[in-house]
Amino acid sequence: MRVTASRTAERLQLGGRDRRIVDLALTKLHGARVDFGEAMRALREAAEELIPGGRVFLLGVTDAGPIVGSILSGIGIVSTEAGIKLVHAKPSGTVTTMDWFAR
Amino acid sequence: MKLLPGFDPYDYDYGPATSQIRTILLEWAEIDWFEPTGTTDEDAERLFREHDTCAHKHAPELFAERVEIRSVFGGWPEFSAWCHRVRSQPAWDWKFSTLKKLSRDHATAHGWSLESEARRTPNGPPRPGNLFWRVDSAGEDAVIWQHVLPARRAAIEALPRPQARDSANFYLSYAETDAMACMQWQLADPRAELAANPFLPLVRCYRAGAYPFSLDRNTVVLFRFAADEANLPKATLLRT
Numbered sequence: 001m002r003v004t005a006s007r008t009a010e011r012l013q014l015g016g017r018d019r020r021i022v023d024l025a026l027t028k029l030h031g032a033r034v035d036f037g038e039a040m041r042a043l044r045e046a047a048e049e050l051i052p053g054g055r056v057f058l059l060g061v062t063d064a065g066p067i068v069g070s071i072l073s074g075i076g077i078v079s080t081e082a083g084i085k086l087v088h089a090k091p092s093g094t095v096t097t098m099d100w101f102a103r
Numbered sequence: 104m105k106l107l108p109g110f111d112p113y114d115y116d117y118g119p120a121t122s123q124i125r126t127i128l129l130e131w132a133e134i135d136w137f138e139p140t141g142t143t144d145e146d147a148e149r150l151f152r153e154h155d156t157c158a159h160k161h162a163p164e165l166f167a168e169r170v171e172i173r174s175v176f177g178g179w180p181e182f183s184a185w186c187h188r189v190r191s192q193p194a195w196d197w198k199f200s201t202l203k204k205l206s207r208d209h210a211t212a213h214g215w216s217l218e219s220e221a222r223r224t225p226n227g228p229p230r231p232g233n234l235f236w237r238v239d240s241a242g243e244d245a246v247i248w249q250h251v252l253p254a255r256r257a258a259i260e261a262l263p264r265p266q267a268r269d270s271a272n273f274y275l276s277y278a279e280t281d282a283m284a285c286m287q288w289q290l291a292d293p294r295a296e297l298a299a300n301p302f303l304p305l306v307r308c309y310r311a312g313a314y315p316f317s318l319d320r321n322t323v324v325l326f327r328f329a330a331d332e333a334n335l336p337k338a339t340l341l342r343t
Contacts, residue, residue: 037240044217044247053203055283057250058229058236066229066236071250071283072276091272093256 013098018075021046021054022086022101029102036079039102040068043077059089067095077101104136104261106253110232117234118223119293120286124234126297127285130306131252137182137262137271139330140312144174147313147325154304155323158205161301165201167321174313176329179262183270185316185326190273197317198277205301206284215291217246234286252279274314281305 014022024046029039040056047054047070059067059076067089069076074089075098083103088096108128117124151172159166175181189197210216217235221244224237229249236249255275262268285302289295297303308315308325316324 035240037238037243037245040238040247041240041243041245044245051199051203053205053207053284055248055280057248059250060254061229068247071279091256091259091268 014075015073017051018070018073020050021070022075024050026101034084034102036065036077036084039077039079039084043068062095104138104258105132105134106136106255106258108132108232108251108253110230112232115230115232116223118290120289123289123293123297123300124286127282127289127303127306128251130303130310131282134306134310135312136258136275136309137179137328138312139328142311142313142327144325147174147308147311147327148172150304150308150311150313151315151323151325154301154308157299157301157304158201162201162205162208165204165320170320171322172325173323174325174327176327178329179264179267179270182274182314182326182328183266185314185324186270186273189316189318192318195317195319197315198280201317201320202281202284202302206287209288210291213291215287217248218244220290221246234290248283250279252282278305278309 021043025039025042028042028045034042044056047056055071056068056076057071059069059071059074061067062078064085065079067076067078067087069087069089074091076087076089077084078087078095084101086098086101088098090096112125112128115121115125151170155166155170159168175185220235221237224233224235224246226237226239229236232251233249234251235246237244237246239245255272259268259271259275262271281302285300285306288300288302289297305315312327314326316326318324
């Protein structure tokens with residue numbers, strides 16, 4: 001899977017805090033080929049660096065795979081066969097795909 | 104509305120802090136969210152002061168020695184208005200300004216990290232009562248928290264109005280971070296008395312039906328849902 005490092009979160013409809021975390025996570029991955037664990041680790045490190053006490057969570061498991069992200073916003077990543085996608089896990093239980101995180 | 108866990112905490116081993124973690128999870132499951140309770144102003148304020156006193160002891164630079172507490176009542180419109188108020192405060196976010204820092208500093212002081220939990224976290228598909236999830240990745244462990252608290256979806260969808268659903272989701276998501284911080288506190292220092300955990304009185308505030316809204320470092324509103332009778336116009340309560 002290849003990280004779309006050129007695709008910054010500014011192009012997505014993210015809140016400021018989520019945008020900074022996603023951007024830093026993408027920067028950490030340097031466009032390298034990564035698996036879901038590496039993407040998850042980068043997201044976690046970004047959250048911890050930008051927010052004192054920042055945490056990312058396994059939010060749930062969908063048919064596509066585990067969703068890892070923020071309890072507060074529901075923004076996270078999910079692994080699919082085609083790559084890792086940025087998603088919004090909404091309180092209603094629906095998961096909206098926002099963009100590619102890595103592929 | 105109660106949010107019931109999809110697992111029995113007694114089926115899980117959380118290491119040296121197992122007993123305390125189970126207590127926290129069970130107390131969380133007892134919370135009857137957004138319902139009137141028989142809690143008095145004094146009871147609610149005592150719980151919040153327990154939190155603030157304990158937090159101040161650990162981080163006096165973050166927490167005031169004595170906060171001003173205002174107890175208020177209302178229904179969903181008022182609760183939503185308070186949610187809107189604290190979400191609109193540009194310079195103060197209770198969770199991000201103080202509580203998360205308190206949690207992080209305590210973990211650091213005790214040398215606790217997610218990696219330290221990796222050793223007793225099984226690799227493989229997540230189980231509902233596990234606090235952490237670990238996957239092997241490029242020869243290293245990748246460990247994160249698992250959102251172990253009960254799903255709020257069904258309960259929130261049952262609320263009558265979109266504004267109520269949005270406010271409930273906002274408040275619950277923030278309260279959940281308190282419960283997770285409460286558990287992390289015990290994991291980082293399993294020998295500590297649960298009564299000395301500054302996050303436990305917050306969980307107990309919620310259980311008592313008292314919902315804190317921090318307006319600034321020195322001022323907190325404790326909101327409680329009013330029973331229907333209390334919502335009657337005052338004129339009907341006057342003696343005739």
